[in-house]
Amino acid sequence: xxxxxxxxxxxxxxxxxxxxxxxxxxxxxxxxxxxxxxxxxxxxxxxxxxxxxxxxxxxxxxxxxxxxxxxxxxxxxxxxxxxxxxxxxxxxxxxxxxxxxxxxx
Amino acid sequence: xxxxxxxxxxxxxxxxxxxxxxxxxxxxxxxxxxxxxxxxxxxxxxxxxxxxxxxxxxxxxxxxxxxxxxxxxxxxxxxxxxxxxxxxxxxxxxxxxxxxxxxxxxxxxxxxxxxxxxxxxxxxxxxxxxxxxxxxxxxxxxxxxxxxxxxxxxxxxxxxxxxxxxxxxxxxxxxxxxxxxxxxxxxxxxxxxxxxxxxxxxxxxxxxxxxxxxxxxxxxxxxxxxxxxxxxxxxxxxxxxxxxxxxxxxxxxxxxxxxxxxxxxxxxxxxxxxxxxxxxxxxxxxxxxxxxxxxxxxxxxxxxxxxxxxxxxxxxxxxxxxxxxxxxxxxxxxxxxxxxxxxxxxxxxxxxxxxxxxxxxxxxxxxxxxxxxxxxxxxxxxxxxxxxxxxxxxxxxxxxxxxxxxxxxxxxxxxxxxxxxxxxxxxxxxxxxxxxxxxxxxxxxxxxxxxxxxxxxxxxxxxxxxxxxxxxxxxxxxxxxxxxxxxxxxxxxxxxxxxxxxxxxxxxxxxxxxxxxxxxxxxxxxxxxxxxxxxxxxxxxxxxxxxxxxxxxxxxxxxxxxxxxxxxxxxxxxxxxxxxxxxxxxxxxxxxxxxxxxxxxxxxxxxxxxxxxxxxxxxxxxxxxxxxxxxxxxxxxxxx
Numbered sequence: 001x002x003x004x005x006x007x008x009x010x011x012x013x014x015x016x017x018x019x020x021x022x023x024x025x026x027x028x029x030x031x032x033x034x035x036x037x038x039x040x041x042x043x044x045x046x047x048x049x050x051x052x053x054x055x056x057x058x059x060x061x062x063x064x065x066x067x068x069x070x071x072x073x074x075x076x077x078x079x080x081x082x083x084x085x086x087x088x089x090x091x092x093x094x095x096x097x098x099x100x101x102x103x104x105x
Numbered sequence: 106x107x108x109x110x111x112x113x114x115x116x117x118x119x120x121x122x123x124x125x126x127x128x129x130x131x132x133x134x135x136x137x138x139x140x141x142x143x144x145x146x147x148x149x150x151x152x153x154x155x156x157x158x159x160x161x162x163x164x165x166x167x168x169x170x171x172x173x174x175x176x177x178x179x180x181x182x183x184x185x186x187x188x189x190x191x192x193x194x195x196x197x198x199x200x201x202x203x204x205x206x207x208x209x210x211x212x213x214x215x216x217x218x219x220x221x222x223x224x225x226x227x228x229x230x231x232x233x234x235x236x237x238x239x240x241x242x243x244x245x246x247x248x249x250x251x252x253x254x255x256x257x258x259x260x261x262x263x264x265x266x267x268x269x270x271x272x273x274x275x276x277x278x279x280x281x282x283x284x285x286x287x288x289x290x291x292x293x294x295x296x297x298x299x300x301x302x303x304x305x306x307x308x309x310x311x312x313x314x315x316x317x318x319x320x321x322x323x324x325x326x327x328x329x330x331x332x333x334x335x336x337x338x339x340x341x342x343x344x345x346x347x348x349x350x351x352x353x354x355x356x357x358x359x360x361x362x363x364x365x366x367x368x369x370x371x372x373x374x375x376x377x378x379x380x381x382x383x384x385x386x387x388x389x390x391x392x393x394x395x396x397x398x399x400x401x402x403x404x405x406x407x408x409x410x411x412x413x414x415x416x417x418x419x420x421x422x423x424x425x426x427x428x429x430x431x432x433x434x435x436x437x438x439x440x441x442x443x444x445x446x447x448x449x450x451x452x453x454x455x456x457x458x459x460x461x462x463x464x465x466x467x468x469x470x471x472x473x474x475x476x477x478x479x480x481x482x483x484x485x486x487x488x489x490x491x492x493x494x495x496x497x498x499x500x501x502x503x504x505x506x507x508x509x510x511x512x513x514x515x516x517x518x519x520x521x522x523x524x525x526x527x528x529x530x531x532x533x534x535x536x537x538x539x540x541x542x543x544x545x546x547x548x549x550x551x552x553x554x555x556x557x558x559x560x561x562x563x564x565x566x567x568x569x570x571x572x573x574x575x576x577x578x579x580x581x582x583x584x585x586x587x588x589x590x591x592x593x594x595x596x597x598x599x600x601x602x603x604x605x606x607x608x609x610x611x612x613x614x615x616x617x618x619x620x621x622x623x624x625x626x627x628x629x630x631x632x633x634x635x636x637x638x639x640x641x642x643x644x645x646x647x648x649x650x651x652x653x654x655x656x657x658x659x660x661x662x663x664x665x666x667x668x669x670x671x672x673x674x675x676x677x678x679x680x681x682x683x684x685x686x687x688x689x690x691x692x693x694x695x696x697x698x699x700x701x702x703x704x705x706x707x708x709x710x711x712x713x714x715x716x717x718x719x720x721x722x723x724x725x726x727x728x729x730x731x732x733x734x735x736x737x738x739x740x741x742x743x744x745x
Binding site for chain 2: 022025026027097098100101102103104
């Protein structure tokens with residue numbers, strides 16, 4: 001509970017973060033930037049967990065635990081994604097998502 | 106029951122021989138395969154004679170009827186508690202009589218073939234097939250139930266197919282083999298439906314239950330009616346259709362003359378003495394059922410037999426191929442057996458026709474096998490089947506000539522040879538039950554003498570032809586069997602057949618009727634004298650008579666155009682009228698529907714497959730738009 005800040009304001013921030021992430025994910029061509037956008041989305045969701053926990057059910061730790069869990073999963077996912085990107089780079093000498101389109105009909 | 110367990114080996118031994126010679130046919134010397142096959146069949150001959158001796162020398166049971174013995178009965182298929190299919194061995198007077206016929210003729214043919222088929226390519230294969238046939242025929246005659254008889258019925262059909270097509274490099278032999286198989290298969294369809302009908306109503310396949318004189322098993326089929334006749338009658342007529350196909354009864358006879366494409370000993374064994382009488386045996390086997398069904402089914406049997414006997418005899422007079430004459434003669438004689446069964450009653454003197462039919466089956470097997478083997482010796486000597494290439498052979502082939510003359514006299518019914526006795530009984534049975542059929546039978550007796558002696562005089566007398574090399578007598582392995590069969594043809598008639606075989610198993614005394622015996626003999630002798638007058642010396646008379654008969658002679662020579670009718674019916678009606686439209690419907694409507702569905706699917710997929718572009722971000726856009734769409738639907742439309 002932060003004095004003088006309402007739940008709506010925090011949710012506004014987290015929503016903005018999420019949709020900035022969505023926008024970046026859809027428009028960027030560089031795989032690293034796309035990964036960064038993904039992180040923005042995840043963190044927007046994590047803020048939601050913490051905020052709802054703090055404002056609506058202050059006596060329980062569930063939301064905060066979920067946020068921690070989410071951070072751990074995000075770290076694993078980044079490690080995996082970076083490994084894929086590096087391998088891809090070794091193969092096609094580029095990190096441009098437009099060039100990674102061989103998996104199709 | 107005890108003491109007959111070895112009879113199972115009568116069936117199994119030829120099968121083992123077939124496996125050994127068949128599998129090794131290319132590895133072992135052909136002569137060895139021949140000896141193995143002959144040794145195997147001789148062992149079964151000994152076993153058969155032993156069985157007959159044991160059975161007929163045993164004391165009769167108290168009720169005076171010959172017993173039915175089932176020493177082996179193995180449960181093969183169990184459909185339900187009541188409907189069970191057995192494979193086994195059934196011994197009663199007619200199965201033992203058939204056992205003797207099959208084993209004697211088969212042994213003689215095996216020995217004869219050692220000489221006749223010598224140096225033929227496929228000698229080992231030939232003996233393997235002969236063993237397969239012997240196995241199937243033994244299984245057929247010893248069957249304990251309808252299902253087993255059907256099973257072996259098809260097996261003899263296959264063996265016959267294989268042996269007719271033995272010279273498979275000859276297109277005519279291949280065509281004849283296919284014709285035989287298809288025609289008999291068509292008839293067997295009726296047989297199968299008949300078996301199913303009968304077993305559906307009676308709940309059993311077993312002959313013992315079906316033939317029970319109290320009629321309990323067949324009561325259900327006898328009381329149900331279909332189209333004005335009882336189901337039992339329908340079933341029996343359908344079963345007879347199978348028998349008619351196998352026994353070459355009109356109008357299912359067309360395969361038998363063509364089957365002469367096979368080697369001559371095969372014709373003697375399969376198409377004269379054993380397999381073709383399977384139809385007669387089948388009717389005899391179910392005779393109590395035929396009798397209990399009322400007269401209709403037996404009437405069909407009698408008239409089919411009578412028509413075939415006359416029809417085949419007329420054709421036989423006009424044929425030029427020595428084996429074809431014999432083939433039509435076989436049809437005619439089997440027609441005799443059938444008509445005799447058809448006019449027979451049940452029990453006592455009434456059952457004379459039954460005994461006579463079995464008697465004629467026995468004697469006919471001997472002298473017809475002899476005729477075929479004799480014809481084989483003639484063909485062996487002059488290398489031709491056509492009577493026009495033969496003449497004056499009595500000087501070159503004295504032994505064959507003697508054997509052939511005995512067989513001709515026997516089939517013509519000259520006393521005291523075997524054919525006289527059996528034919529006499531048939532005529533007596535026919536006279537007492539159906540004078541019209543008696544008239545036909547008497548006419549056929551005269552025709553039989555005429556066509557057999559036409560054959561005899563044209564081959565052994567008449568003008569000598571210019572032979573490529575001097576015809577020579579056959580070797581011992583060939584004339585030995587001729588002598589054995591000739592001896593049996595002479596003495597076979599003196600067997601007191603009524604003592605052993607009768608419709609109700611009781612001992613029946615047969616007393617020849619003088620009036621019939623004299624009439625039949627006079628008719629036969631008239632036929633022989635006519636043949637002698639026409640054919641003993643070369644003369645223009647036969648041609649003149651043929652010319653004056655005109656169209657009748659022509660149609661008989663062309664087998665009354667039955668083959669052409671069959672071809673017309675199958676080609677014009679079945680193929681053009683039914684098969685072609687059905688094929689069109691199948692190709693265009695049935696297949697067309699399926700193809701249309703497949704084409705539609707392919708076309709739609711080729712349109713929409715562009716959606717899978719490989720660009721991850723396009724998928725992501727779709728996903729995000731979808732989720733947002735769902736959100737809108739859930740919140741504003743479904744009001745969650």
